[in-house]
Amino acid sequence: GESVGLHLPTLSVQEGDNSIINCAYSNSASDYFIWYKQESGKGPQFIIDIRSNMDKRQGQRVTVLLNKTVKHLSLQIAATQPGDSAVYFCAENRDNFNKFYFGSGTKLNVKP
């Protein structure tokens, strides 16, 4: 079946470096995407979203890029900090009913 997946299950970066987390999706009809951060024992925390009529969106220290041609999404975190260590999920919305499909996540480890 169609799914949302991630290229790398674990990413280790040095504090202060930039991080890039990738996500592939397979449904070309998907029109809304959200990146979530989940720390151990907590619910997913909204980071940033992007709609299919955009290819880039920036937030505080984060940028999401959307390439609809290859159905690829990425999350860039600038100047990564130890507090950024968590599992990151991309979530894909395929209809207008907020039914989101999640990948299995990428664990980000930030080394001091």
Add this chain to the structure above:
Amino acid sequence: ETGVTQSPTHLIKTRGQQVTLRCSSQSGHNTVSWYQQALGQGPQFIFQYYREEENGRGNFPPRFSGLQFPNYSSELNVNALELDDSALYLCASSAAAGYEQYFGPGTRLTVT
């Protein structure tokens, strides 16, 4: 912190029993979605409620049912619990379908 709250935090049940989990949505949000997150996996969509009506369902059996109340709070009921039902159950609310979705902290259910 989002305004989404869930209760209880943890719960232990025996196989075959029934369980009810509760969620209070963020103020102003009329749409509530429930997700199941197994250990090491991304959240899986169970169903969504919009203005007290079920508005979309994932691939879960009928023993997973829900309710939404006039104040937009919601319940998830699971009958005839199975060992595989052990997971983190997450509630997410949004102002409407297609809008930002915010998660609560989850209820950790253990079935023995």
